[in-house]
Amino acid sequence: MCKECGCGLPGENPVGISAEHHEHGHGHSHDHDHDHGHTHEHEHEHAHEHAHGPGEHHGHDHDHAHTHPHTHSHSHTHGRTEHDEGHEAVAGERRTVEVRRAILDKNDRLAERNRGFFQARGLLVLNFLSSPGSGKTTFIREAVRALQPKLKAGVIVGDLATDNDAQRLRESGAPVVQITTGTVCHLEAEMVSRALKRIDLNGLNLLIIENVGNLVCPASYDLGEDLRIVLLSVTEGEDKPLKYPPVFQLADAVIISKIDLAQACGYDRETALANIRRVAPKARVFETSAKTGEGMDAWCRFIAEQRRERSERDPLNV
Amino acid sequence: MHELSIMQSALSIALEQARQAGGTRVHSIRLRIGALSGVVPDALEFAFEALTPGTAAADAKLAIEHVPARFWCAKCAREFQADDMFAECPECHTLSGEIRAGREMEVASLEID
Numbered sequence: 001m002c003k004e005c006g007c008g009l010p011g012e013n014p015v016g017i018s019a020e021h022h023e024h025g026h027g028h029s030h031d032h033d034h035d036h037g038h039t040h041e042h043e044h045e046h047a048h049e050h051a052h053g054p055g056e057h058h059g060h061d062h063d064h065a066h067t068h069p070h071t072h073s074h075s076h077t078h079g080r081t082e083h084d085e086g087h088e089a090v091a092g093e094r095r096t097v098e099v100r101r102a103i104l105d106k107n108d109r110l111a112e113r114n115r116g117f118f119q120a121r122g123l124l125v126l127n128f129l130s131s132p133g134s135g136k137t138t139f140i141r142e143a144v145r146a147l148q149p150k151l152k153a154g155v156i157v158g159d160l161a162t163d164n165d166a167q168r169l170r171e172s173g174a175p176v177v178q179i180t181t182g183t184v185c186h187l188e189a190e191m192v193s194r195a196l197k198r199i200d201l202n203g204l205n206l207l208i209i210e211n212v213g214n215l216v217c218p219a220s221y222d223l224g225e226d227l228r229i230v231l232l233s234v235t236e237g238e239d240k241p242l243k244y245p246p247v248f249q250l251a252d253a254v255i256i257s258k259i260d261l262a263q264a265c266g267y268d269r270e271t272a273l274a275n276i277r278r279v280a281p282k283a284r285v286f287e288t289s290a291k292t293g294e295g296m297d298a299w300c301r302f303i304a305e306q307r308r309e310r311s312e313r314d315p316l317n318v
Numbered sequence: 319m320h321e322l323s324i325m326q327s328a329l330s331i332a333l334e335q336a337r338q339a340g341g342t343r344v345h346s347i348r349l350r351i352g353a354l355s356g357v358v359p360d361a362l363e364f365a366f367e368a369l370t371p372g373t374a375a376a377d378a379k380l381a382i383e384h385v386p387a388r389f390w391c392a393k394c395a396r397e398f399q400a401d402d403m404f405a406e407c408p409e410c411h412t413l414s415g416e417i418r419a420g421r422e423m424e425v426a427s428l429e430i431d
Binding site: 093094095096097098099100101102103104105106107184185186216217219220242245246247249277278279280281282283 | 320323324327328331332335336339341345349354355356357403404405406413414415417422423424425426427428429430431
């Protein structure tokens with residue numbers, strides 16, 4: 001099936017990425033298989049099978065000499081302990097192998113690679129997380145518009161299916177790439193790295209990643225972002241931060257959205273703020289309405305400030 | 319339900335490490351899962367049973383070591399354990415945003431032959 005847009009029947013990798021409505025360039029998907037083809041030449045295919053995203057297929061054989069030294073060092077680090085024990089042990093004897101390896105190690109390494117890429121391009125990257133329906137897409141669309149005079153943004157949006165959100169986000173004028181994850185309930189660093197190849201980053205200084213609407217799973221996956229933003233609408237109940245602590249604990253900023261509906265749904269502001277503070281005492285909190293524009297100025301100032309701070313700290317930016 | 323994909327990653331790390339250490343069978347896999355990881359141990363057990371048949375870990379036992387959440391209180395200059403995931407210092411009741419432990423999701427060790 002088409003690995004670019006995720007259309008067709010789900011295959012082993014149903015994740016789709018589309019920069020426009022639907023580009024049925026099916027010829028491309030065959031090229032991607034070459035990525036896997038060349039890993040067979042080497043023993044260390046695990047360390048780098050994702051190191052080559054689709055779209056890098058051409059001319060790869062030549063590049064390989066350069067990329068390999070990295071993969072060797074990975075394998076050695078991970079294999080160090082059990083190699084030692086393995087040599088001493090007699091085959092067939094029951095023994096313990098110390099592994100001590102993060103389960104999401106591969107994702108974490110790819111996220112670090114993304115982070116380096118973002119830094120080199122001077123991009124401030126935000127990862128937006130929330131429940132479905134809390135207003136991420138509308139907030140992002142309006143934030144992109146409001147920031148436009150100062151910052152030029154691109155958006156990567158993840159959903160299980162459809163490119164409806166991408167269509168809505170394009171109304172802001174920003175370049176948008178849709179990732180359709182099929183059945184996967186969160187974005188992973190590898191999906192983002194593939195999506196980056198479909199977005200023209202030239203001239204952009206802000207990249208917004210709208211994660212799949214879900215308050216549990218996306219929290220575990222680093223995408224390489226600078227800031228993690230959690231959105232909570234006034235209609236969801238003031239105790240949501242207490243119900244889903246992990247996602248709030250990692251938030252750099254919490255946006256309370258749809259405050260234009262606060263009165264209608266009997267929103268208790270003090271309780272909501274106290275609950276957020278309890279779980280995420282360091283997070284900056286913004287109370288906003290993308291519909292009326294309330295609170296958007298404060299948010300835009302925060303983002304512009306974060307971007308400035310980062311570029312001042314960046315040694316590449318002299 | 320990301321426990322299934324997390325278990326899939328854990329299992330592939332375990333099988334690869336077992337193979338590298340010259341093992342043919344995996345008897346047990348020990349994971350360390352933090353209280354703040356957002357992962358439910360029961361769901362991991364379920365995923366483990368679904369994923370191991372037909373692999374070198376087909377008869378393996380899954381052991382999950384729970385890692386409690388620990389935070390740093392800057393005011394008291396000490397670490398404290400929080401059993402309810404909320405980071406309130408038991409001494410001074412200040413809220414802490416500094417997580418010291420509890421986010422772990424790790425393949426700790428294997429038993430193989």
